[in-house]
Amino acid sequence: xxxxxxxxxxxxxxxxxxxxxxxxxxxxEAWRTSCPKLPVWEEVNxxxxxxxxxxxxxxxxxxxxxxRALLEGNRPRHGHGQSRSMx
Numbered sequence: 001x002x003x004x005x006x007x008x009x010x011x012x013x014x015x016x017x018x019x020x021x022x023x024x025x026x027x028x029e030a031w032r033t034s035c036p037k038l039p040v041w042e043e044v045n046x047x048x049x050x051x052x053x054x055x056x057x058x059x060x061x062x063x064x065x066x067x068r069a070l071l072e073g074n075r076p077r078h079g080h081g082q083s084r085s086m087x
Contacts, residue, residue: 009040014049014071017063024052024059 013031016022031041044050049067053060063071 006038006040006043009038010044010047010049011071011074013040013044014063014067015075017050017061018068018071021060021062024061027061 016030017027027041033040044067047066049064049070051062051064053062
């Protein structure tokens with residue numbers, strides 16, 4: 001059950017990041033958790049779904065190609081239909 005929840009939260013995080021670039025601090029404020037059963041940030045990093053780039057002394061978090069592919073495969077386009085489970 002926890003894997004299903006983490007997978008859904010991973011898609012939520014990627015969706016949130018895909019809307020615009022976010023600072024590392026903003027991402028940590030919104031997504032850091034101390035709950036060992038919901039390691040969303042850790043999982044996204046382990047699965048290689050985002051990139052962190054240093055720009056003008058600030059770390060920017062972006063969805064990479066693998067993260068975009070996962071989103072496209074699991075989230076409906078233009079808000080139609082229901083989301084499918086992660087593959």
